[in-house]
Amino acid sequence: MMGIELTVRPYQRRFIKPLYTAHGLWIWREGLLIRLRDSLGRVGYGEVAPIPWFGSEAVEQAQAFCAARGGEWRSEPVPDGLPATQFGFGCALEDLYRKEGQGDAAIADQEPAIADLCGLLPAGQAALGIVSQRLSQGYSTLKWKIGVFPFEQEMRWLQALWAQIPPATRLRLDANGGLDLAQAEQWLAVCDGINQRARSATIEHLEQPLPPDQVEAMAKLGQRYRTAIALDESVATLAQLETCWAQGWRGVVVVKPAIAGPPQRLQAFCLAHRPRLVFSSVFETPVGRRAALALAGRCACAPTLAPGPALGFGTQGCFDDDWDTLTPTELWNQV
Ligand SMILES: [Mg+2]
Missing domain, CATH: 3.30.390.10 (Enolase-like, N-terminal domain)
Structure with missing residues (x-):
């Protein structure tokens, strides 16, 4: 044979x-x-x-x-x-x-609608020049990297950003593990302040404020502030996700299926534990993208009360080729 x-x-x-x-x-x-x-x-x-x-x-x-x-x-x-x-x-x-x-x-073809995807903003002031384009493309969830420039500068740009986005917009702030504890507290206080405003866009979550190994410190921050904290770098692989879960993390987790491990095992974990998931791309070609999106759909197949968070797959058109159309x-x- x-x-x-x-x-x-x-x-x-x-x-x-x-x-x-x-x-x-x-x-x-x-x-x-x-x-x-x-x-x-x-x-x-x-x-x-x-x-x-x-x-x-x-x-x-x-x-x-x-x-x-x-x-x-x-x-x-x-x-x-x-x-x-x-x-x-x-x-x-x-x-x-x-x-x-x-x-x-x-x-x-499991390509989701733009409104179900999270659009990317460039870090720093460049976000201000691109945000209206993202909104007109149909995104209502956007992601902006923080901790790249000094806090006071990013604060000013955040205020300017707020003047441009409608109240239904949700913004994810991604620190990529680059803040220290004092800076994370500073940001979370700002986020909580924004999220208390009436008729305002909201901060959906602060992603990975502290370095990957500081899960316990992030869990403590999660108890002190109302804005959700999402782990990303801390849970890069399924093995790490399982460890964080076993240690008691019940906040949001960003899952990048293409680097998480066996898809069947990820699906089994999600269906068994129902973590608060945000699925995310690693800039795959259409081959990996289709598989990752299909997996995200299977992991979220149970009925939920509210629509799930936007998929972190607003990554098309980033490359100097036409592969996304193939x-x-x-x-x-x-x-
Ligand atoms: Mg991230």
Whole structure:
């Protein structure tokens, strides 16, 4: 009996505007597309889109794992140290078997409406020049990075931002773990003040105010202020999410499915514990994006009273290519 053929294609995409990260400027997004093909000729696509400075493996490690398979997939488990690779193979296998008896076109396009996505604002003053464009595109949830410039400056820009956004807008502030305790308190006091105003836009949450290992301190902050705190860098992988949960964190958690680990395990965790989730992109191609959005939908499938938080997938149009318009098969043929 023939096994499953594995083919790997590395890709590189250039950001139109390089992104600020804790690691410096992010200019090229690198990853792998993988294709599994069984003896009947059926194919399944998956994507490995690591962010090494966010707790995942490096793309070279994923590549080495794939190369060691020798072009054949024998269903060995992917090691826990390779969470983005776990996601990629988990999705490729799902894709392979879901397509049974279906064509590519039969797979529903799960692209959500803009209003269900969180739009990105550039850090600093640049946000002021782009916010009206984001609103006219249809976003009502926006994200702005803070802790990049001095507090007083960011305060002035925040006030100016408030003059431009309608009351229904929700703003996420993302500190990327860059604040100290005193600065986090300062920001949370400001957020609470804003959130008490009538007929005003609101701060939905302050994301990762403190460094990743300070979960306990963030839990304490969460008890002292009314504005929600979301963990992001602290819960980069499912293993970390499970640890934080076991330690008692019940606040918001940002989940990036593409670097979290096996999709089936993430889904099982979400359905078992019902954490307050915000799903987020890691700037995947359409292959990883479709899989991550489908997973987000499955994790949120229980009836809820209110609409869920916007998906952190307002990341299209960030690259200097047309890949966002391609189907997985078209993309595979192009890279
Ligand atoms: Mg974040």
